[in-house]
Amino acid sequence: MAGKLKIGKLVVIGVGLIGGSFALALKRARAVRRVVGVGRTRGNLSDALRLKVIDEASRDPAQAVRDADLVLLATPVGQMSAVMSAIAPNLPAHAVITDAGSTKRDVIACAQRFLGARGARFVPAHPVAGTERSGAHAAFAGLFEGRTVIVTPQAGIAAGAVTVVRRAWEACGARVVRLDAGAHDAILAAVSHLPHVIAYALVNMLARRPDPARLFGLSAGGLRDTVRIAGSSPEMWADICVANRDALLAALEDYGNELEQTRAAIERADAQELKLLFARARAAREKWLVKKRS
Amino acid sequence: MAGKLKIGKLVVIGVGLIGGSFALALKRARAVRRVVGVGRTRGNLSDALRLKVIDEASRDPAQAVRDADLVLLATPVGQMSAVMSAIAPNLPAHAVITDAGSTKRDVIACAQRFLGARGARFVPAHPVAGTERSGAHAAFAGLFEGRTVIVTPQAGIAAGAVTVVRRAWEACGARVVRLDAGAHDAILAAVSHLPHVIAYALVNMLARRPDPARLFGLSAGGLRDTVRIAGSSPEMWADICVANRDALLAALEDYGNELEQTRAAIERADAQELKLLFARARAAREKWLVKKRS
Numbered sequence: 241m242a243g244k245l246k247i248g249k250l251v252v253i254g255v256g257l258i259g260g261s262f263a264l265a266l267k268r269a270r271a272v273r274r275v276v277g278v279g280r281t282r283g284n285l286s287d288a289l290r291l292k293v294i295d296e297a298s299r300d301p302a303q304a305v306r307d308a309d310l311v312l313l314a315t316p317v318g319q320m321s322a323v324m325s326a327i328a329p330n331l332p333a334h335a336v337i338t339d340a341g342s343t344k345r346d347v348i349a350c351a352q353r354f355l356g357a358r359g360a361r362f363v364p365a366h367p368v369a370g371t372e373r374s375g376a377h378a379a380f381a382g383l384f385e386g387r388t389v390i391v392t393p394q395a396g397i398a399a400g401a402v403t404v405v406r407r408a409w410e411a412c413g414a415r416v417v418r419l420d421a422g423a424h425d426a427i428l429a430a431v432s433h434l435p436h437v438i439a440y441a442l443v444n445m446l447a448r449r450p451d452p453a454r455l456f457g458l459s460a461g462g463l464r465d466t467v468r469i470a471g472s473s474p475e476m477w478a479d480i481c482v483a484n485r486d487a488l489l490a491a492l493e494d495y496g497n498e499l500e501q502t503r504a505a506i507e508r509a510d511a512q513e514l515k516l517l518f519a520r521a522r523a524a525r526e527k528w529l530v531k532k533r534s
Numbered sequence: 535m536a537g538k539l540k541i542g543k544l545v546v547i548g549v550g551l552i553g554g555s556f557a558l559a560l561k562r563a564r565a566v567r568r569v570v571g572v573g574r575t576r577g578n579l580s581d582a583l584r585l586k587v588i589d590e591a592s593r594d595p596a597q598a599v600r601d602a603d604l605v606l607l608a609t610p611v612g613q614m615s616a617v618m619s620a621i622a623p624n625l626p627a628h629a630v631i632t633d634a635g636s637t638k639r640d641v642i643a644c645a646q647r648f649l650g651a652r653g654a655r656f657v658p659a660h661p662v663a664g665t666e667r668s669g670a671h672a673a674f675a676g677l678f679e680g681r682t683v684i685v686t687p688q689a690g691i692a693a694g695a696v697t698v699v700r701r702a703w704e705a706c707g708a709r710v711v712r713l714d715a716g717a718h719d720a721i722l723a724a725v726s727h728l729p730h731v732i733a734y735a736l737v738n739m740l741a742r743r744p745d746p747a748r749l750f751g752l753s754a755g756g757l758r759d760t761v762r763i764a765g766s767s768p769e770m771w772a773d774i775c776v777a778n779r780d781a782l783l784a785a786l787e788d789y790g791n792e793l794e795q796t797r798a799a800i801e802r803a804d805a806q807e808l809k810l811l812f813a814r815a816r817a818a819r820e821k822w823l824v825k826k827r828s
Contacts, residue, residue, distance in 0.1 A: 318805060368754045388752060417752075430740055431753035435760045437796055438732060440815040445785075445792040446724055447818035456822035458682060458711075459725035460662045462763040463823070466729045469756040470819045474812035478805045485800055491739075492797050498739040502731055503786050506779055511612060511772045518768035521734040524741035525764045528750035529757070 245271045245407040251308040252294065253278040253301050253323055255285065256473075257370060258340045259314030260293040260379025265412035267292075268381040277376075278304045288376035302326045305335065310404065313339040313347075318479035320347055324354035331355075336401045337362045338408075342428060342476075344392045344421040346483040360398050363405040364421065365391045366428070367414060372471035385413035392421040429487035434495060436477050437488070439470040539565045539701040545602040546588065547572040547595050547617055549579065550767075551664060552634045553608030554587040554673025559706035561586075562675040571670075572598045582670035596620045599629065604698065607633040612773035614641055618648035625649075630695045631656045632702075636722060636770075638686045638715040640777040654692050657699040658715065659685045660722070661708060666765035679707035686715040723781035728789060730771050731782070733764040 250266065252259040255277040266272040277294030278301045279285045285297040298304040305311050305327045315323055320341065331337065337358065341347045344364050351362040369387040371378065389409040393402050406416045419427075449455055456463075481488055505513040544560065546553040549571040560566040571588030572595045573579045579591040592598040599605050599621045609617055614635065625631065631652065635641045638658050645656040663681040665672065683703040687696050700710045713721075743749055750757075775782055799807040 478808035514772035521737040
């Protein structure tokens with residue numbers, strides 16, 4: 241793997257925002273010769289072909305991976321076990337397999353159960369990037385530029401496979417960091433999965449009120465930004481919530497306690513305490529989020 | 535008040551983002567001759583003078599309003615009673631008084647208590663606009679373009695005063711709607727005050743975790759947008775929470791119930807129910823928020 245990364249055949253299973261953008265970014269970097277996209281719906285695969293996200297479409301993952309060099313699993317995490325058991329018998333010995341799932345312990349458990357010996361070349365990865373849009377038409381080559389990709393290979397994974405995955409993401413413009421899968425799941429439950437649950441719940445609560453048209457009509461940019469991620473794929477996020485259940489329940493409990501502290505201060509009309517709580521949040525946001533690249 | 539609106543002397547008490555932008559917008563529209571800014575801190579008033587947000591600075595509201603034609607109260611709502619009782623004896627009979635507070639029932643109660651006969655020319659108003667930044671240096675003339683300003687004059691307010699306030703906001707580029715003060719407070723509790731409480735609580739919960747630098751470092755655009763409004767003024771928002779306590783507690787209760795329904799579905803690992811909840815939220819956001827002007 242010295243010199244420039246060159247993947248012969250890339251198979252992307254699940255040609256949505258993430259899978260499609262990975263294909264486009266590697267094409268732009270001239271790091272891949274041919275991309276085969278695998279999907280469940282004809283319409284999305286047609287979009288992907290028309291937009292040159294992929295060079296060839298297939299609805300059969302087992303056939304598609306026969307002569308693959310790199311396989312990216314970019315389906316909702318709830319489909320990982322079905323896809324892995326379908327492709328396992330046909331994976332070439334040299335192929336590297338990776339995924340883009342937002343949870344890692346469950347995907348590793350799937351790989352251990354379904355990929356057999358090929359599991360030693362499975363490199364769990366999570367690109368921390370996305371928009372609230374989904375589907376091949378939402379994909380773009382620049383999605384991962386300057387973003388972080390977390391890889392969580394456990395002991396026993398082939399070092400060469402880890403290198404291929406790291407270099408592929410670097411070719412997409414991403415920065416790659418290595419993390420323990422459990423730490424990954426706990427952190428992402430807090431900074432990503434919880435905010436999604438919050439945004440969905442807030443919109444649902446507002447939509448249940450009388451006259452939601454007037455209610456939303458009187459909202460401003462604050463609400464719009466707060467709930468932007470409530471536009472994200474329901475299927476993908478339902479799967480993530482189930483896959484990362486324990487870490488997410490722990491994060492929800494912490495958040496509930498924090499919210500209760502604020503609620504109690506409001507009930508007491510304790511402006512001093514509220515000011516302290518809000519000032520602490522503002523300072524933390526300033527310190528850790530404002531200077532981050534968008 | 536036929537023809538073009540022309541205010542002789544505008545007094546802005548509280549030259550922050552909202553008060554400063556109101557002054558700048560009226561100047562740009564050539565709808566005001568002279569702007570006097572009143573504030574508590576020398577630094578912010580100097581900024582306002584230097585940036586030509588105001589023409590004259592004063593630290594004494596009672597003196598400043600002596601020959602005012604229009605007075606805008608743009609302080610945090612917690613200061614309204616002190617400001618009103620200070621200016622009441624010196625308000626000219628012809629002057630129109632208005633405010634820009636995010637809550638309306640409490641401001642109306644203040645006016646009834648402290649403005650005496652001048653209360654008949656007090657027009658409660660709330661520009662539904664803002665950014666997470668505060669202070670005179672954050673002000674800009676275009677802040678209210680295309681935004682909504684809600685006026686909530688109760689029975690007995692002079693029609694001419696309402697017209698002046700409506701036309702002033704229209705000169706700033708805003709659309710003015712009239713609402714009952716109670717309806718205003720209930721709606722804003724849900725679409726604005728609750729999202730702020732949520733954003734502050736989420737940041738505080740994350741900041742309490744071990745290694746917050748790593749935690750925030752692995753977050754993406756979703757978290758950043760969700761908590762953007764946690765950068766808002768702590769003092770202003772503490773006051774709003776106290777001023778609109780009952781409506782906000784009711785909104786928090788609804789939100790808590792919605793969140794609990796989601797939490798229970800996560801605990802049951804009920805992907806179907808989660809998918810339904812998230813799809814409902816996505817559809818509501820799409821219908822009511824996506825097509826709104828930013």
